Amino acid sequence: MGASSSQPRHALEQPQVVMITGCSKGGMGHSLALAFARAGCIVVATARSLASIDNLDEAHPNIQTLLQLDVNSAESREAAVASALERHGRIDILVNNAGMHCIAPIAEVPPSLLEKAFATNVFAPIYLIQAVVPQMIAKRSGKIVNIGSVAGYGGGPWAGGYSASKAALHALSDSLRLELKPFGIDVVIVTPGAIKSNLENNAIQVYENLPKWSFYQQWEQYIKDRMGYSQKPGATSSDEFAEKTVKAVLRRNPPQYFRIGHLSFGLTLSYYIPVALRDRIASKMFGLNKVLYSKVD
Template identity: 45%
Template sequence: MNNIFLCKTRIRIMSDPKVVLVTGCAKGGIGYEYCKAFAEQNCHVVASDIPQRMDDVVELSSEKIEALELDVASDESVSSAVEKIISKYGHIDILINNAGIGSTGPLAELPLNIVSKAWEINTLGQLRLVQQVVPHMASRRSGSIVNVGSVVGRVPTPWAGSYCASKAAVHAISNALRLELRPFGINVVIVMPGAIRSNFGSNSMEKLGNNDWKLYKDFKDSIAERAKASQGSKATDATVFARHVAKKVLSPRPPKQIVFGHMTGLFAVLSWSPIWVRDLFFSNLFNLNKKL
């Protein structure tokens, strides 16, 4: 009798829509497209973002997508949001750690409060979600955590050292978590986007307007080019990218890494190249060969 009950319970759990929590879902961003992509795959999606952007997120609301306020930089906000989802659905099957901000500028002059904010959101924000979600996933011995890194987390570029470092830390954390969470049946997937068309570049450009470089005033145009580098005409459409990631994450055996998008081939080559080759490439690209 007990075996029949357990069997029926497993069948019911397997047939229920997967509950997917996505962070950073403002309109125009990749998170917005993640929500639609997972909903297309018959998941129930919880789309979240900070209070100032909730109007964008509410636009996503449908039978399969609901909006929830969540600030990844706040312990209280993260704890409250996760508990609300668990209370309502009993579980979170997939966490998409997508929330992130840019941090462009020369490291010798970039204000440390800007660096700290990027790391707080891009890196610690992901770990904050992980620590709240993992106990619930571990109790069910199932779940997937998808941490969004970047190709520049593997191959850092000039003028974006702060952002690259925050994403490199995401890769390191994810690689450690993948092994640490294996005993509990939890998958950890690192997503490494290439150049994806979104509002990320325009947001980075807006932040640059507040900086008045001193040592690097002659490189102002080059720094601006780096801020919008991912938004060229050949950048991969965010909808295409999100659908690709959703299908991979929902596959029976999710991959450990998902590398996709324009320029990923170039960065793969650079990752295997000698350091002097990388230095030469980026020096030429960002006008760093001239002597001042």
């Protein structure tokens, strides 16, 4: 037998190439990049602004941050995927992490905000999957990891746009899982609960540019508080989220759904309780039980 045959099987395998969107500092993608790198993967970390990840490659030698990727730009998506494939020859795992909040009452949400939320949270992941999947099919292996949310099970007041976009991503992922299985490609839907990240800060920046509410001004503080609901004390750290998620994704047979984080069990369970009870709880939590009839100027 040759000398190489005595080496452990894992020593002969090439490290997996992982492409992650939305790796800006302070976010879940940043922590995922570090966790995948520590697990021995080659990580192609991307973000809309390279300045937001300029030190990430210094944190671990397995991380590369050469790719700027605006997930809402077809040209940017195509260039990033082509560059990663040219450099590494393959993308073994695609992690669709980039996302945006959409906090506003549905009756008054600006169409542009709702459209951007769906473009970022739903259409961009699908378009990236379409760009990456052909080479996965060619080698009959690969993993698609879509970062959804427990809010996709029903987000209650003020977060309907965000919840709807994540629910759509869940539904599309369910179809993808079945359609890609014959080609040896796994689809994992990660449904985080309350995870510490920069989501609240980003949401506040968007909210400050929205017009004043015509019908819901008296609930504005509740609407603002909704932006930070996942950032309250007790929220799971992004590092813990990333370590456990990466461990699950790298299993030979990864889970179809991976629920993780503070409040994730309770929020998932709430989807199955009677609607009347769920509505009563949500109305009390988000201030809608305080005013029965709103005066409209």
